[in-house]
Amino acid sequence: xxxxxxxxxxxxxxxxxxxxxxxxxxxxxxxxxxxxxxxxxxxxxxxxxxxxxxxxxxxxxxxxxxxxxxxxxxxxxxxx
Amino acid sequence: xxxxxxxxxxxxxxxxxxxxxxxxxxxxxxxxxxxxxxxxxxxxxxxxxxxxxxxxxxxxxxxxxxxxxxxxxxxxxxxxxxxxxxxxxxxxxxxxxxxxxxxxxxxxxxxxxxxxxxxxxxxxxxxxxxxxxxxxxxxxxxxxxxxxxxxxxxxxxxxxxxxxxxxxxxxxxxxxxxxxxxxxxxxxxxxxxxxxxxxxxxxxxxxxxxxxxxxxxxxxxxxxxxxxxxxxxxxxxxxxxxxxxxxxxxxxxxxxxxxxxxxxxxxxxxxxxxxxxxxxxxxxxxxxxxxxxxxxxxxxxxxxxxxxxxxxxxxxxxxxxxxxxxxxxxxxxxxxxxxxxxxxxxxxxxxxxxxxxxxxxxxxxxxxxxxxxxxxxxxxxxxxxxxxxxxxxxxxxxxxxxxxxxxxxxxxxxxxxxxxxxxxxxxxxxxxxxxxxxxxxxxxxxxxxxxxxxxxxxxxxxxxxxxxxxxxxxxxxxxxxxxxxxxxxxxxxxxxxxxxxxxxxxxxxxxxxxxxxxxxxxxxxxxxxxxxxxxxxxxxxxxxxxxxxxxxxxxxxxxxxxxxxx
Numbered sequence: 134x135x136x137x138x139x140x141x142x143x144x145x146x147x148x149x150x151x152x153x154x155x156x157x158x159x160x161x162x163x164x165x166x167x168x169x170x171x172x173x174x175x176x177x178x179x180x181x182x183x184x185x186x187x188x189x190x191x192x193x194x195x196x197x198x199x200x201x202x203x204x205x206x207x208x209x210x211x212x213x
Numbered sequence: 214x215x216x217x218x219x220x221x222x223x224x225x226x227x228x229x230x231x232x233x234x235x236x237x238x239x240x241x242x243x244x245x246x247x248x249x250x251x252x253x254x255x256x257x258x259x260x261x262x263x264x265x266x267x268x269x270x271x272x273x274x275x276x277x278x279x280x281x282x283x284x285x286x287x288x289x290x291x292x293x294x295x296x297x298x299x300x301x302x303x304x305x306x307x308x309x310x311x312x313x314x315x316x317x318x319x320x321x322x323x324x325x326x327x328x329x330x331x332x333x334x335x336x337x338x339x340x341x342x343x344x345x346x347x348x349x350x351x352x353x354x355x356x357x358x359x360x361x362x363x364x365x366x367x368x369x370x371x372x373x374x375x376x377x378x379x380x381x382x383x384x385x386x387x388x389x390x391x392x393x394x395x396x397x398x399x400x401x402x403x404x405x406x407x408x409x410x411x412x413x414x415x416x417x418x419x420x421x422x423x424x425x426x427x428x429x430x431x432x433x434x435x436x437x438x439x440x441x442x443x444x445x446x447x448x449x450x451x452x453x454x455x456x457x458x459x460x461x462x463x464x465x466x467x468x469x470x471x472x473x474x475x476x477x478x479x480x481x482x483x484x485x486x487x488x489x490x491x492x493x494x495x496x497x498x499x500x501x502x503x504x505x506x507x508x509x510x511x512x513x514x515x516x517x518x519x520x521x522x523x524x525x526x527x528x529x530x531x532x533x534x535x536x537x538x539x540x541x542x543x544x545x546x547x548x549x550x551x552x553x554x555x556x557x558x559x560x561x562x563x564x565x566x567x568x569x570x571x572x573x574x575x576x577x578x579x580x581x582x583x584x585x586x587x588x589x590x591x592x593x594x595x596x597x598x599x600x601x602x603x604x605x606x607x608x609x610x611x612x613x614x615x616x617x618x619x620x621x622x623x624x625x626x627x628x629x630x631x632x633x634x635x636x637x638x639x640x641x642x643x644x645x646x647x648x649x650x651x652x653x654x655x656x657x658x659x660x661x662x663x664x665x666x667x668x669x670x671x672x673x674x675x676x677x678x679x680x681x682x683x684x685x686x687x688x689x690x691x692x693x694x695x696x697x698x699x700x701x702x703x704x705x706x707x708x709x710x711x712x713x714x715x716x717x718x719x720x721x722x723x724x725x726x727x728x729x730x731x732x733x734x735x736x737x738x739x740x741x742x743x744x745x746x747x748x749x750x751x752x753x754x755x756x757x758x759x760x761x762x763x764x765x766x767x768x769x770x771x772x773x774x775x776x777x778x779x
Contacts, residue, residue: 163267163269165627166376167267167269167303168266168628169298169299171380179406179409179410180406180409180410180411180414182413182522182523182525183526184495184526186411186525186526186529187525187526187528187624187625188564189629193298193299194295194296194297194299194631195628196405196628197626197628198535198625198627198628198629199624199626200534200623200624200625201624202624
């Protein structure tokens with residue numbers, strides 16, 4: 134795996150990254166896709182709740198809260 | 214039709230003028246609204262479809278939305294100009310259906326404010342269907358939208374394609390119609406970030422909730438002191454006194470007014486025309502109005518999804534996820550809508566836990582109002598004690614249920630909409646609808662409750678129960694035997710039951726035990742019937758057993774804590 138590639142879970146708050154792969158079932162991929170969360174999009178982590186709480190991310194102008202398990206399946210490449 | 218949180222329901226209510234619930238919380242419009250509108254000389258029916266991101270449904274609400282299309286003559290697709298790209302996905306899917314359609318480009322004023330410029334004419338040209346700028350909040354553009362319906366179009370060039378194909382098409386559309394200017398972080402962005410980051414968000418959330426409840430109490434009390442109490446005491450009481458002397462002693466007097474010859478006390482006389490009217494109107498309704506007003510404000514600004522995010526972690530340990538805060542909050546108003554909203558949770562386990570906890574540890578506003586009435590005189594500390602016990606129960610029972618209830622509890626996945634200035638009109642309308650619903654549901658139950666209580670007293674049933682349960686009440690819970698009748702009444706109406714504790718002359722700590730047990734042991738009849746429908750017979754029996762068991766244990770433990778061993 135490319136050393137720069139990390140899971141969305143490990144992306145620090147406020148940093149910007151590009152989505153390069155989404156693992157998981159078809160249903161999960163589709164759920165993200167229709168929200169505009171798809172490969173090639175830029176994503177920012179708005180906040181992370183402590184103690185393995187959910188992440189809030191921003192893709193385009195959409196903000197989403199999603200669990201860590203889901204975030205783990207999204208692979209990103211850090212931009213800045 | 215449109216995505217959630219784009220102002221569909223507000224557009225709808227503008228079009229119809231009908232009473233609809235327009236909420237900023239994803240999932241509240243599963244029960245769709247219908248309305249009528251006149252265009253020219255024609256009466257048309259308009260349906261407010263549940264918000265959906267696509268026509269490939271992933272949940273019940275989206276399924277409903279997709280199914281509605283089959284009987285549609287014209288689609289009004291409401292899209293959020295501040296989030297054009299994502300919104301266009303559904304638009305393309307709708308266009309593929311080849312049903313006549315128009316677009317309402319909503320929130321266009323806000324998009325402009327954010328530096329997003331959408332070229333409406335170009336979009337119209339490219340899609341070949343009418344596009345109208347609207348601002349549903351102020352009603353701007355609604356008339357043009359109605360006019361555009363006559364020109365609703367079909368774009369035959371758009372063929373069914375894959376997800377990939379749609380996104381490519383959207384990409385080229387966006388390039389042609391949207392122009393984004395760079396802008397600085399606004400105050401709202403800062404506020405949005407602050408309220409969702411744990412370090413700042415949690416203190417803010419605590420502050421908001423405390424302030425909200427203080428406001429509810431303040432508004433409720435003001436309505437009671439300045440409107441209802443004067444009305445009842447100065448205008449209604451003389452009328453009842455007249456009626457009392459006219460009726461004379463007898464069963465009719467007992468049923469309608471209360472015991473003959475005694476002073477009329479609106480909260481204790483237990484007559485249909487005295488307590489039966491006073492409790493729902495002058496003690497409960499003011500708080501209900503205040504509560505729903507504040508809740509609607511919180512919903513329409515878009516705060517609730519942030520709260521759900523912040524509490525998700527805790528709720529996950531209780532076997533739900535952040536969504537679980539919604540039944541809890543709604544239940545604080547009235548348990549019935551709370552119970553109905555457990556539907557928005559995905560799995561059986563989540564629904565079971567949320568419903569059971571609701572019934573056990575969430576007092577409705579009617580009950581809360583009575584708790585304040587009964588314990589308020591002895592000091593806020595006792596009221597706080599009741600709520601503290603209920604809070605501990607909610608969490609500890611949740612932890613236990615999460616361990617022992619089979620099933621899964623999926624992770625949260627929820628859109629967090631931008632903060633919006635709510636429309637005062639929409640909030641008033643929503644509050645009014647909820648209050649009206651409550652009055653329709655609650656008043657008959659209270660009347661019936663008072664009637665049944667009077668009959669049970671008359672035939673001596675309540676006294677009989679009291680005698681039988683006295684030893685248990687005294688030994689196990691440290692309460693007077695008569696308190697057992699109040700527990701029986703609690704099946705019908707909790708607020709009445711709490712009120713019946715007043716004349717028993719208990720000390721504050723005994724009242725704390727009685728009030729807590731009343732909350733825990735069983736939901737009122739109305740909630741019970743809803744839960745039965747939502748959970749099914751088998752799960753409801755389990756839930757009921759848990760409630761009764763918990764009530765008895767809590768009563769006993771509190772007794773031990775407060776008064777020591779029997």
